[in-house]
Amino acid sequence: MLEFLSQPWPWYVSGIVIALVMVLLLFFGKSFGFSSNLRVICAACGAGKYASLFDFDWRAQTWNLLFLVGAIIGGFISSEFLSDGEAVRISQATIQDLRQLGIAAPKGLQPEEIFTLESVLSVRGFLILLLGGFMIGFGSRYAGGCTSGHAISGLSNLQLPSLIAVVGFFIGGLITTWLLLPLIF
Incomplete structure (x- = not known):
């Protein structure tokens, strides 16, 4: 079972999941966006006392913070338990373009020269x-x-x-x- 999960999934699986999430968000009258999490975190920490941008009812956005936590936990589970450790598969043309910039082909998920x-x-x-x-x-x-x-x-x-x-x-x-x-x- 885990062997199947560690293989790359077809691209359309994520498209279907994103569409389902959007239908649910629209149904519940919510909108999706990741950058709003920073605003919610700042408001929850009391930044509303210093800047009007953060002076709002952040508790109404706690569902978005759960999405942030879920993304972090999901990334951890994926990298630790569902990954075979193989380097990202990229095309030869991309590898050549990266070499021209002085970046070697990634040995893992990202180039070591940057990350x-x-x-x-x-x-x-x-x-x-x-x-x-x-x-x-x-x-x-x-x-x-x-x-x-x-x-x-x-x-x-x-x-x-x-x-x-x-x-x-x-x-x-x-x-x-x-x-x-x-x-x-």
Whole structure:
């Protein structure tokens, strides 16, 4: 049984699960988005005393915190019990593109040149994380939500602002991939 679970599942399984979750959320009048968890955590810790953004009834959003905890627990279970430890299977073209940037093919789930403690504690790695974190935080606040919230929840509700945000996310991803990453690495 566990041998079946440790094999990669077909892509459409996650699509079906995401669709079922969205139907349930729509049925209960909720919307999905991961970036709102940070706002809920800050509000629960008392940040509402210092900034009006965090001054709201965070208890109404505790279900979203359960989703966050479930994602963390699910990731742990997947990596510890349902993974065979094999490297991520990526195409030869992607491996060649990574080599051109000075990144070796991943031996596990992610490239060691980017996701090791040594690279994170370097000046370059720290600045990349700091700037990337700022851009993600600012962008999700400015866009009124994160990629998952707009792309999954907003588009399923046929919201025009979500469509505009998702188009912007893709444009930003293309610019980062083709213009910024070669400059950074």
